[in-house]
Amino acid sequence: MDDARIAQFRKMTEADPANELGHFSLGQALLEAKQYKEAATCFERVIELNDQNSKAYHLLALAQNAAGERSKALGTARLGFDIAHSRGDIRPRDGLAALMRMFGEEPPEVDDPVRAKPGPAIKTGEGQITCRRCGAAKAPMAERPFKGELGERVLASICPDCWREWLFMGTKVINELRLDFANPQHGRVYDQHLREFLRLD
Numbered sequence: 001m002d003d004a005r006i007a008q009f010r011k012m013t014e015a016d017p018a019n020e021l022g023h024f025s026l027g028q029a030l031l032e033a034k035q036y037k038e039a040a041t042c043f044e045r046v047i048e049l050n051d052q053n054s055k056a057y058h059l060l061a062l063a064q065n066a067a068g069e070r071s072k073a074l075g076t077a078r079l080g081f082d083i084a085h086s087r088g089d090i091r092p093r094d095g096l097a098a099l100m101r102m103f104g105e106e107p108p109e110v111d112d113p114v115r116a117k118p119g120p121a122i123k124t125g126e127g128q129i130t131c132r133r134c135g136a137a138k139a140p141m142a143e144r145p146f147k148g149e150l151g152e153r154v155l156a157s158i159c160p161d162c163w164r165e166w167l168f169m170g171t172k173v174i175n176e177l178r179l180d181f182a183n184p185q186h187g188r189v190y191d192q193h194l195r196e197f198l199r200l201d
């Protein structure tokens with residue numbers, strides 16, 4: 001798909017081999033470009049750097065499966081499932097469970113108080129929003145945090161606490177990926193991380 005983006009991330013990981021987010025982003029870009037073997041290598045590296053990164057297990061299992069390495073993919077899915085569950089990372093866990101089922105294996109039964117969380121089931125008081133990220137009903141931010149359609153969406157669906165968490169994480173993304181907002185491509189990378197972190201997609 002996007003060779004320039006791949007080259008940018010590749011350069012970044014070569015310059016700083018311990019850059020977890022760099023390897024993760026390179027893996028994602030390679031996965032989108034259907035370069036599954038190399039994507040898998042990136043996610044393996046991410047897990048070497050941080051063995052609690054459940055999203056990396058999920059994407060590694062997908063990459064291994066797409067590369068035709070089904071037994072490896074199942075092993076990764078089992079391992080990642082446990083880690084994702086113990087950390088409360090619902091989305092990667094459900095993704096890994098779906099993958100295990102695809103291989104004909106029923107994932108372990110799990111107790112899930114969090115599952116009752118999202119959406120309209122929660123009663124919102126007047127003037128409150130249900131936050132897409134944490135599921136709580138809270139008063140919204142006083143105004144949209146930045147201009148444009150995405151800013152409106154954040155205002156309508158993200159609570160002030162989660163937004164503050166993103167500001168911290170967003171700074172990390174900018175620093176670790178060395179984003180330069182003069183470059184529109186970098187802006188898109190930033191927005192993609194924002195949408196994922198805030199579960200806007």
Ligand SMILES: [Zn+2]
Nearest residue numbers: 131134159162
């Ligand atoms: Zn929230």
